[in-house]
Amino acid sequence: MRIFEEMESEVRGYIRSFPALFDTAKGSEMFDEQGNRYIDFFAGAGTLNYGHNNPAVSEAMIEYIRHDGIIHGLDKATIAKKQFLQKFRETILAPRNLEYKVQFTGPTGTNAVETALKLARMVKKRSNIIAFTNSYHGLSMGSLAVTGNSFYRDESYGVRVNSAFVPFDGYFGDEINTIDYLRRLLEDQSSGIDLPAAIIVETVQGEGGIHVASDAWLKSLADICREFDILLIIDDIQMGNGRTGTFFSFERAGITPDMVTLSKSIGGGLPMSILLMRPELDQWKPGEHTGTFRGNNLAFVASAKLLEYWDTPDFANGVAAKSQRFEAGLSAIVNKYADTEMQLRGVGMVWGIEFNDPSFAGELSEEAFKRNLIIETAGANGQVIKCLAALTISEALIDEGLEIIDAAMQAVIEKRQQLRMGSLS
C-alpha cells in the first residue's frame, strides 16, 4: 500500500476508512488482494445500486468492446446512445407519463447540477437559487454554492454567490412546518431571500445524514414552486435509480419536478450523468454547454441493460421486501441497545442510524470493517451510520451484514465501558 502514501494526495479518504487493497467484486461482495471477502453496505456511495460487476452488464460491455463499438462519442449520434434513449423513454419515462428531454452532461453528478443551475438561471433570468440545510449537490464552484457543508469550502478561496439556504423538512423540530417559513420568506419581498430561479432539493438527504422529506412536505414544496413561478429541481443523483423504492425518488410524493439530475447508478458504475428537463425549458443554443465525456457510450450500454430491471414490477417489489428486512433488523438493534441514544431513519434501501454521540458512528464503522462489513458514516459530523446496500443484495447477505452491525455495536459499547472503567481506576 506504500505507493498510495507516496504518490496519492493527502485528500484520499476511503482508503483510510477501509484500509484494504481491493481486487475484485461481485454483487454485494468485495475481495481484497489476499482473497478476504467483505460485505458491501456502501455500494459505491449509491453508484452500484445494481451490484458490482452485474453479469448482464459485464456481458454487454464485453460484447460492445469486442464489436469495436464507439467508446467515446462526445455528442455524436451513436447506436449505443440511441438504444439508451429508446430504453429510457420506453421503460422509465413513458410508463410514468413523463415527457422530459434529456441532456447528456459531463459524466459526474456535479456536472449535471451545474447544468441545471445554469439553465434555470438562464431561462428564468434570475440569479438566486434556494437550497436546503444539510444539502449536498457537489463540489465544483457552482454546485458548491448550494452545498451546505462548510468543510468543503475554505475562507481562503470560497465565495457564495447568489444562493440561499432554507431549512429542510424537520430541521427545526417536528412542530414547525418549514414550508410555512419558506412561504413567509418568498411572500416578503424584504426577507433578504430574492425570488429564486429554482429550488434544488434531495428528497432524502444522503450525505447530509439520511433526512427523509415527507410526502406532504414535498408536495407543498412543489405547490409553492408553481405558485411563485420557481423551477423545482430534484437532485436524484444518489436517491434515484430505485434507491428509495421507485425509479425516481419523487414518485412517492406524486410530484413532477421541472428538472431532475441523475447520475451515480444510471451508468451502472461507469461515469454518466443526465439532466431531465421539461421540454419548454430546453432553451439551449447548440453547443452552449458541453463537456468532453458527455458521450461515455460504454455507460450507455450498461445503463440500457440495467434499465431492464424496471420492465416489470418485480424488481420494485423485491426492493420493498428488502427494505422491510433492513428496517426490521435495524430497529431490533436500536431497541437492543436502548442505553445508547440513537435514531433510525430511512426509506426504501437507504437507512441511517444517528448517534447522539457523534464519534460513535465512526467507531462502529471501524469495528464493522474489522468484521468485514463496509459501511460508511454520513452527516456533518459523521454522526450517522449509513446503510446503502445494492438493491440486488440477497436477503442472506442483508442478515449477515446486520449481524455484523450488531456485533460491532456490542464491541463499541464494551470498548467504551472499558475506557470509562480504566479512567475511573
Added chain:
Amino acid sequence: MRIFEEMESEVRGYIRSFPALFDTAKGSEMFDEQGNRYIDFFAGAGTLNYGHNNPAVSEAMIEYIRHDGIIHGLDKATIAKKQFLQKFRETILAPRNLEYKVQFTGPTGTNAVETALKLARMVKKRSNIIAFTNSYHGLSMGSLAVTGNSFYRDESYGVRVNSAFVPFDGYFGDEINTIDYLRRLLEDQSSGIDLPAAIIVETVQGEGGIHVASDAWLKSLADICREFDILLIIDDIQMGNGRTGTFFSFERAGITPDMVTLSKSIGGGLPMSILLMRPELDQWKPGEHTGTFRGNNLAFVASAKLLEYWDTPDFANGVAAKSQRFEAGLSAIVNKYADTEMQLRGVGMVWGIEFNDPSFAGELSEEAFKRNLIIETAGANGQVIKCLAALTISEALIDEGLEIIDAAMQAVIEKRQQLRMGSLS
C-alpha cells in the same frame, strides 16, 4: 435519427456537424450504421490520442471485466489504481525527474481544473486567478470564470468572481511581448489585477483556435510566476498525452509547473482526470475534496496499458515524423490556394488553419464530411479548421485525409465563386 431530435436537448452540437449514426470505430476510422467509413481527424477532441478501440486497451478491459475487477472504487485502494500509479511514476514521472503527487479528481477535465484552482487559492490564501485571452478550461462555474469565450456564459446567470484575463502570447501582434505587459500589471499594485494565487495556461490553446505559445514565452511565464510567488498551473487536458510531441506539452519549454491537469486521453477514451501537484502543495485534509467517479478503475486499466507507448522513444519519434507530414501537407494546401487568406499554425499533432473569412472554416468542415473526413472548427467564431488526428494514425490515412481537405477547399472556393457570379448576373 428522429429519437435524438425528439428526446435530446437542443444543446446537442456535433450530431449537427457530423450527421451520421455512428456504430463502430477502430484506430482513426469510424463507421456508421450503413457501414460508411470516415477518417477521423478529430479524435474525440483530443481524447483519443491512441485511437479508437486500441486493441491493447480493448484486450485489457475485457480481461479486467472478466476477472470481475473493481469497476467503481471511489478512492479505495485497488489493484488497478496501484498499477496505474506505478506505471505513471515509472514511465512518465521518474524519467522526467518530476516528483508530483497525484490527485484523482472527478472524471472530466473541468473537475481537475476546479480542484487545481481551489487548492491554489487555499494554499496561497489569495482569491485571484489569472487566465489568458482565448483560454478554455471548462464550463462548471469555477472553471468557467477562467474560460475566455463568453458564448458559454450568459448575462442572466453568470458572474465572474476573482479572475482576470491577460493577453496570451502573440495576442497583440508579434512586436509586443505580452509577458512584459503581465509583469507591468503584477509590479503595479494599482493595476487592478490583484496578485493571483495562480496563473493557469494552456501551452497551445486548442479550443481557442490553435495558438501556440513559444518556448521563450512559456519560460518567461514560469520565471515571472516564481519571481512573484504565483503558482503556475498548466492545463494539459487537451495538449498533454503526447499531443504536442512529448508526453507533457510543457517539456519543450523546459519548465516545471506547480500543478498540471490531465484528462481526455489519459483514460484512453474513458472518463478520467488527475491533478499533479508539487508535494508541498498537497495540503488537503482527508476527504476535503471528493467526487463520485474519482475511482474509475476501468480507465486506470486502460491508462496503464497506454502508458506503455512511452516506454521507449519510438512513439515520440513516430509522432514527430507524422507531425512533419501534417505540416508539409497543410502548407502545400495553404500555398496552393494562396488567394484565400489563411494562416497555418501548430506543433506536434495539433494543427490549425485560420481563415480570414470566419465562415470558410465551417463550410470546409461540411464539405470534408461529405467526403467522409471528420474535422472540427475552433476559435471564438469557428474560424479555424483544427486537425487533431490520433497520434497512432497511419501515414496513409494522413495523406488520404489531407487530400480530402484539398478537395473540400476546392469545393468551398468553387461554391463561393458560383454564388458570387449568381449574385452578379
Added chain:
Amino acid sequence: MRIFEEMESEVRGYIRSFPALFDTAKGSEMFDEQGNRYIDFFAGAGTLNYGHNNPAVSEAMIEYIRHDGIIHGLDKATIAKKQFLQKFRETILAPRNLEYKVQFTGPTGTNAVETALKLARMVKKRSNIIAFTNSYHGLSMGSLAVTGNSFYRDESYGVRVNSAFVPFDGYFGDEINTIDYLRRLLEDQSSGIDLPAAIIVETVQGEGGIHVASDAWLKSLADICREFDILLIIDDIQMGNGRTGTFFSFERAGITPDMVTLSKSIGGGLPMSILLMRPELDQWKPGEHTGTFRGNNLAFVASAKLLEYWDTPDFANGVAAKSQRFEAGLSAIVNKYADTEMQLRGVGMVWGIEFNDPSFAGELSEEAFKRNLIIETAGANGQVIKCLAALTISEALIDEGLEIIDAAMQAVIEKRQQLRMGSLS
C-alpha cells in the same frame, strides 16, 4: 415645480409623496413657499431628532463660519474634531463605561456600514455576514448585500456575495424563538450558513416596518455572538441618538456590541457618520480606508453642540414622557377604528401602525399631508405608517399631529366606503 420634473431623475420619491416646495423649517414645523405650515412627524427619516434648525446649532454654525473655521478637513486634526471627540467621550461613552475607538467614515450611513463589514471580515478572516429579514443597511454594493428589500436590487446588476439572512425577532410568529433557529444554523456546520465574521442588526427595524426586537432576544443574540466568536454590529444609524429613548438603542438590553454605526442625527442634519469599535478590532493600517468627506467639520460643530442634550437625564426623561403620549394617542386611534385591521408597534419615539390592507397606509399618509402633517410609510409594501417625530417636539404639536392622523383615518375609511357603495350601485 416644473424644473424638478425637467431636470431631476425619475428616481425622486418624497417630492411625489409631499408635493410642496419647502422653504424654511424650525423645530417640528416646516413651511412652504406660500408660507403654509406643516407638522413634521418624519424628521428627515430620523436625521432631525433634535429638530430643524435647532437654535443652538444654528448659532454654533454661524459662529464657526464667521470664525473661518476649517470646513472640510479630510482626516487632519482640527479644533472642531477635537471638541467633538472630547464631548462624545465625556458625555456619551464614559458615563456608559464604553471604550470604543471612533472611525470617521464617509458622511452617510452606508459608508459606515461598508466600513464595519470590511473591518469585520478583515479582522475575523471570514467572508460571511449574517443579516436579518427586513433589514435595511444602505444601498452601496457592500451594504446592499445585507439589505433585505429586493426592490433595491435588480437581476440585471445585483449579486449577493457572502451574506446570509436569518429571521428577525418575531418573524415567524410569537411561539418561535428565532435565536434558537440561528443557534441551530451555527451549530450545524452543514447548514449552508458559514460561520460569519459578524452579525449586523438594527434593534428596531425602521425602514423594514417598525419591528422592535425584545430585550431578551437582543441579549440572546449578544450571547450567541460571544459564544461563536462572531462580531456583533449594531446598526444604530436610524435608532441611535435617542430615538428609542436612550442615546444608543441597545442600552435597554444591557449589551455591548463589538461595533456600532452612527449617522443621521449624529450630525444634527449635516452629513456625518462614525463607526465605533472595540479597541482590539482597530487593526487598520493608516489610510487603508478613506473618504473625501470623513472630516465634515461643520457637522462636528453641530454634533458637539447637540450632545449637550445628554449632559443631564432631563432630556431622556422628556423623551419618555412624549413616548407615552404617542403610544396613548395612537392606541386610542387603533381602538377607535377597530373595524380596520391594524397593529401598533413601537418604543421610545418610533411608532408604527401596520395595516392588514397594505394600500391603507399610503392613503393615510396622503390624507394626512392634505391636512398638513408629514408622515411616511415603511415596510416592504409600504403597509406601515411610521411616526418619527423629533425628540424635541412639543406636546402640543404631538397632539395636533395625532388629531390629524385621526381625521385622516376617518377620511380614508369614508372614501373607501363611498368607493364600495359606488361599485355596488
Added chain:
Amino acid sequence: MRIFEEMESEVRGYIRSFPALFDTAKGSEMFDEQGNRYIDFFAGAGTLNYGHNNPAVSEAMIEYIRHDGIIHGLDKATIAKKQFLQKFRETILAPRNLEYKVQFTGPTGTNAVETALKLARMVKKRSNIIAFTNSYHGLSMGSLAVTGNSFYRDESYGVRVNSAFVPFDGYFGDEINTIDYLRRLLEDQSSGIDLPAAIIVETVQGEGGIHVASDAWLKSLADICREFDILLIIDDIQMGNGRTGTFFSFERAGITPDMVTLSKSIGGGLPMSILLMRPELDQWKPGEHTGTFRGNNLAFVASAKLLEYWDTPDFANGVAAKSQRFEAGLSAIVNKYADTEMQLRGVGMVWGIEFNDPSFAGELSEEAFKRNLIIETAGANGQVIKCLAALTISEALIDEGLEIIDAAMQAVIEKRQQLRMGSLS
C-alpha cells in the same frame, strides 16, 4: 493632540502627514492652533477648488441658516435645490449644449459612482464594467471593484465581481495605443472580457499618480463605446469643477459622456454628489435608489453661489494663466535638479512630479510641511508629488509655494547626500 491617538482609529492618515492642529482657513491658507500659517497646495484633495471659506459662500450659508432654510431635505423639493438646478442648467449645461438629467445621490463621491454603475448595469442588462489601471473610484464595495489599488482590498474580505481592468493611456509605453488593445478585447468574444455595460474612466487619474489621458485617446474611447454600445461614464469627481481648466474635464476632448459623476468641489467643501445622465438612461423607478443625505441643502446653497464663477470666461482664463505659472515653475525645478530622475505631468491646475525613487516624494512632502507648505503624494507607491492648489489661489501664493518646493527638494537631496556620505565614512 493626544485625544486623536486615544480615540481615533488607527486608519487616520493625513493627521500623520500633516501633524498640526488646524483651526481656521481662508482661501489657500490654513492656520493652526498657534496661529502658524500654511500654504495649501492640496485643497482638500480637490474638494476646495474655490478655496477655504470662500467669502461669497460663507455669506450665503450664514444668510440661509439665519433664514431657517431647510438644511436636510431628503429628496423633497426645496427652494435651495430649485435654485441649484436652475443655476446648474443655466450656467453649466445650457452653454455646453448638454441635456443631462441630474440625480442627487448620497453625498460623497463613491455614492455617485455606485449609482452610475448600478444604473448602467440595469439599463444595459449586462454585468461587466471595464475600468482602467491606476483608477480610483471609491471604496464602498461596488466602487472598490473598479478601483485599481489593491491596498484598499484585502484577501480576507474582498471579492472582485464583474469588473475588468484594461490599460490606461500610456500604460504600456508611448508606442502602444491601449485603445487598440481594448478594441481587440471587445471584438474577440473569447477574450475573457465580457461586453461591459459601461466603461468608467477619469480623464486625469489623480490618486493614481497624475496620468493625463490625451484628447485623441479620450475621443477614441468615446468612439469605441458608441461603436460597441457601451455606456461611457466619466468620473469627474476630482477632475471636474474646473480642475483641468474647463468645468468638465472632458471638454478638452470634445466628447459627451453618457454619464458623469460629480462631487468634491461641487458642494464648495460640503458633502454633495450628483450623477448626470443622458435622459434616455433615466430608467429608475421612484425611490429605487436613495440615501439619507442626498438633499444636503446647505451644499446646494454653496454650490449655486460658486457656479457664478462660471458665468463669464474670466475665471477659466485666470485658471489658464495660473496653470502656465505652475507648469513653468515646476519645469524650472525639474531642470534645476536634473540629477534627480523625475517626470513632470499635468494639465490645468493639477500637476504632479513622479520620482523614480518612490520614497523621494514622501520625504519632499515632509520637508515642504516643515516649511509650511501642504502638498500630498499620490500613486500606488506614493511616488508622485501632487499639486492640487485651489483655482482661486493668488499668483503670489503660487510663487511662494513653488519656492518652498524648491527648498524642500534641496533639503531632501542634501539629506540623502549626507546619509550616503555617512554610510561611506
